[in-house]
Amino acid sequence: MSESTNDFKNVSKHILPTSSNLLGLCFILISFLKLWKMDKKIDFILDIFVGIAITLFLLSSIFSYMSMRARKKSLFYEKIADVIFLIGLFFITLISLMITFELL
Structure with a gap:
């Protein structure tokens, strides 16, 4: 089976708003971390x-938007946005684990 452009085309429509929301969450996290005194x-x-994480979600949003606007390299930009988004999710998970174990 080959991957068609239509299989991936709808992913950018989900990556862009989710990545933007997680970008906002990261800004809230920065404020929270500055108020909470830790080691x-x-x-x-x-x-x-x-x-x-902020950088990754910003890049993911940019590439997702580029994917929706581009004609020739749409699939290429979408794949980049997808990979960067997943790496950003990994960093958010690490941050959450670090905050959780700091609380214990």
């Missing part, structure tokens, strides 16, 4: 991870 080492690592 400086963990706070520094969390700041880096949240910064990476």
Whole structure:
């Protein structure tokens, strides 16, 4: 079976709003982390991870938008947005685990 353009075309319509929402969540996380005093080492690592997540979700949003606007490289941009989005989800999961175990 070959992958057709139509199989992937609808993914960008889901990646863009979800990635934008998670980008907003990351900004809320930054505010939360600045108000909550933690160990400086963990706070520094969390700041880096949240910064990476913000960058990834921003890039995912950009590539998803480019995929919807482009004619020739639409599938290429969509695949990039998909991979970057999944990496961003991985970082959000790491951040959540770090905050959870810091609370214990």
